[in-house]
Amino acid sequence: MTEEPETAEQLAAFPESWERCLAVVAHPDDLEYGAAAAIAGWVDRGAEVSYLLVTRGEAGIDGMAPADCAPLREREQRESAAVVGVSSVEFLDGYPDGVIEYGTALRRDIAAAIRRHRPELVLTLNHRETFGGTFWNTPDHRAVGLATLDAVGDAGNRWIFPELTERGLQPWAGVRWVAVAASPRPTHAVDVTDGLEKGVRSLLAHRAYIEGLTDEDPESYARAFLTGNAEAASLRFGGRPAAVFEVFPR
Numbered sequence: 001m002t003e004e005p006e007t008a009e010q011l012a013a014f015p016e017s018w019e020r021c022l023a024v025v026a027h028p029d030d031l032e033y034g035a036a037a038a039i040a041g042w043v044d045r046g047a048e049v050s051y052l053l054v055t056r057g058e059a060g061i062d063g064m065a066p067a068d069c070a071p072l073r074e075r076e077q078r079e080s081a082a083v084v085g086v087s088s089v090e091f092l093d094g095y096p097d098g099v100i101e102y103g104t105a106l107r108r109d110i111a112a113a114i115r116r117h118r119p120e121l122v123l124t125l126n127h128r129e130t131f132g133g134t135f136w137n138t139p140d141h142r143a144v145g146l147a148t149l150d151a152v153g154d155a156g157n158r159w160i161f162p163e164l165t166e167r168g169l170q171p172w173a174g175v176r177w178v179a180v181a182a183s184p185r186p187t188h189a190v191d192v193t194d195g196l197e198k199g200v201r202s203l204l205a206h207r208a209y210i211e212g213l214t215d216e217d218p219e220s221y222a223r224a225f226l227t228g229n230a231e232a233a234s235l236r237f238g239g240r241p242a243a244v245f246e247v248f249p250r
Contacts, residue, residue, distance in 0.1 A: 009236065010236050010237065010238070011186060011187065011188055011189040011233070011236045011237050011242070011244060012187060012188045012189070012247075013188065013189070013190075014038070014179070014188045014189060014190045014245060014247070015121070015176070015177055015188075015247070016045075018047070018119075018120035018121045018176060018177070019046075019047055019048060019120060020047070020048045020049075020050075020117065020118065020119040020120055020121070021039075021042065021047060021048070021049045021050070021119050021120070021121040021122070021123055022049075022050050022052060022113060022114060022117045022119040022121075022122050022123070023035070023039070023049060023050070023051050023052065023122075023123040023124070024052045024054070024110055024113065024122065024123070024124050024144065024148045024151075025051075025052075025053060025054070025124060025125045025141075025144060026053070026054050026055055026097075026100060026125065026138075026140040026141055026143070026144040027053065027054075027055055027057040027060060027073075027097065027140065028053060028056065028057040028060075028073040028074065028076060028077035028080070028206065028209070029057065029060075029073075029076075029077070029080075029203070029206045029209055030125045030141070030181075031051065031123075031125075031181070032080055032199070032202050032203040032205075032206060033181075033182065033203065033225070033226075034181055034182060034199070034226065034229055034230075034243050034244075035123065035125075035181040035182075035243060035245075036080070036083075036084050036195075036198070036199045036202040036203065037084075037190075037192040037195040037196045037198065037199025037200075037202075037226065037230070037243050038190035038192055038195060038199075038243040038245075039084045039085075039086065039195070040083075040084040040085065040192075040194075040195035040198035040199060040202070041190065041191070041192065041194055041195040043084055043085035043086065044085070044194070044195070049084075049085075049086050049088075050086065050088035050089075050090070050117050050119075051077075051081055051086055051088065051089045051090065052090050052091075052092070052110070052113045053074075053077060053089070053090065053091045053092070054091075054092050054095045054100060054106070054140075054144050055091075055092070055095050055096065055097040055100065055140070056069075056070040056071075056073055056074045056091055056097065057069070057070070057073040057074075057077075057097055057209070058070035058073065058096075058097045059096070059097040059098040060073060060097065060209055060212075061073075061208065061209060061212035062212060063212060064208075064212065066097070072208055073206075073208070073209065074091060076205055076206045076207070076208060076209065077089060077206075079205045080202045080203070080205035080206055081202075083198055083201045083202040083205055084195070084198050084199070084202050088117075090113065092109055097140070098139075098140060099139070099140075100139065100140045100143045100144060101143060102142075102143040102146055102147050103147075106143065106144070106147040106151075107147050107150050107151045107154050107161075108151075108154070108161045108163075108164070110147055110148055110151035110154075111151040111152075111154040111155040111160075111161055111164065112161075112164050112167075112169055114151060114152060114155035114172055114175065115155050115164060115169040115170065115171065115172045116169060118172045118174060119174075119175060120174055120175060120176045120177070121175070121176065121177050121178075121179060122148060122152055122175050122177070122178045122179070123178075123179045123180075123181065123245075124144065124145045124148040124149070124178065124179075124180055124181070125141050125144065125145055125180065125181050125182055126141055126142075126145055126180060126181065126182040126183050126184070127141065127142050127144075127145025127146045127148075127149065127180060127183075128142070128145075128183060128184055128185070129142070130184055131182060131184060132184050133184050145180060148178070149178055149180075149248070152175045152178055152250065155171065155172050155173070155175070156171050156172060156173030156174075156175070157171060157173075158170075158171045175250050176249065176250050177247055177248065177249055177250060178247070178248045178250065179245040179246070179247050179248075180245060180246040180247075180248070181243070181244075181245055183244075183245065183246035185246050186233075186236075186244035186245060186246050187245070187246050187247050188244070188245050188246075188247045189233055189236065189237040189240075189242035189243065189244045189245070190242060190243045190244075190245070191237070191240045191241070191242055192230055192241050192242060192243050193240060193241055196226065196227065196230055196241055199226050199243075200219075200222050200223050200226050200227075203222040203225070203226060204218055204219055204222045210222065227241075229243075230242055230243065
């Protein structure tokens with residue numbers, strides 16, 4: 001076993017005292033690059049997890065026209081979610097892949113979903129400028145991540161987006177944590193010893209996307225990526241393979 005560096009700041013254990021989670025991301029596959037392995041464990045312990053996708057990822061495969069790509073990627077996302085036990089997968093309309101803009105319309109639609117699902121935990125993807133301080137993050141990820149953080153507050157305030165209340169969506173101020181996957185500033189970790197294999201199969205369900213992304217064998221690609229990241233995180237989590245998150249308490 002690799003010895004942990006003495007200077008490595010250890011990650012806290014992820015909160016477990018919750019029953020419902022809403023995961024909000026921009027694209028099919030966003031959750032599968034790490035978070036799905038944690039989600040598998042949460043579902044196995046009896047938690048209720050729902051997905052909200054802002055787009056159908058129609059601009060994600062270079063060799064496929066958006067009109068053909070969207071239904072394919074939606075189908076892959078539903079299959080991917082099923083691998084980790086998630087059956088509730090919703091897609092927003094009106095937000096084209098690649099050009100999502102942060103704004104009140106996006107905040108309102110996410111707040112509406114939070115009011116419908118009434119989660120204690122909201123999960124999203126990295127809203128910061130980079131991944132690990134090295135790779136520039138995409139505009140869609142930044143817009144959706146930031147809008148999700150803000151929508152949690154909107155969901156609990158009856159005077160913001162009063163039209164939601166008029167539609168029967170009562171305010172929900174019960175979100176206790178917002179967790180950000182793939183953040184360059186992780187604070188917490190989830191042991192994915194039991195969920196990692198499901199996480200690999202969940203990412204592998206995005207086969208068409210992966211085949212458009214790399215010439216590498218899809219299973220080798222998915223397994224190497226997720227296993228490598230989980231093992232790297234283990235150095236900050238007592239040697240246990242982990243998925244990491246930046247957690248904001250509410």
